[in-house]
Amino acid sequence: MTQNKDELYKIGCEYMYKDQYREAIKTFEDVLRLDSRNSNASNKLAEAHYKLGNHYMYKNQYREAIESFEDALKIDSRNSNVISKLAEANYKLGCEYIYKDQYREAIGSFEESLKLDSRNSNTSNKLAEAHYKLGNHYMYKNQYREAIESFEDALKIDSRNSNVISKLAEAKSKLNK
Secondary structure: OOHHHHHHHHHHHHHHHHHOOOHHHHHHHHHHHHHHOOHHHHHHHHHHHHHHHHHHOOOOOHHHHHEEEEEEEOOOOOHHHHHHHHHHHHHHHHHHHOOOOOOOHHHHHHHHHHHOOOOOOHHHHHHHHHHHHHHHHHHHHOOHHHHHHHHHHHHHOOOHHHHHHHHHHHHHHHHHH
């Protein structure tokens, strides 16, 4: 027996009520295949992606959270709650990358977070830290030109950081030897 769009919509809502977001997403997508103009199903689909993203955030699964929040934004591109959570997920993923010494990836995550929320000073500070740590990584590998570039990028964000200023001078000195 095939279900009509109204029955499917009710099933999707039941999944939402039970916090079964993946099942709700599939069900609301089925409703939209039957009726692409169903704004209730579209709104519920965006909400399910958002709630799934929050679930992933709670579990520290930031890549999955980012994917879910991006899916929600494809449906509701102006939702400030989703944008804020997406910025937060990118920030937390960047912090995770720093912890794993994956500085290039951290920089990308922090830059993405800043695109979404340019006023967040924590993200700016972490971006400067990632550039600084990447510069130190290059210093360790005797790649002074790259180190200089990373330190200069850090100084663009935090121009008074004495550690960065000192390391930049050291890198320039070693490059000129």
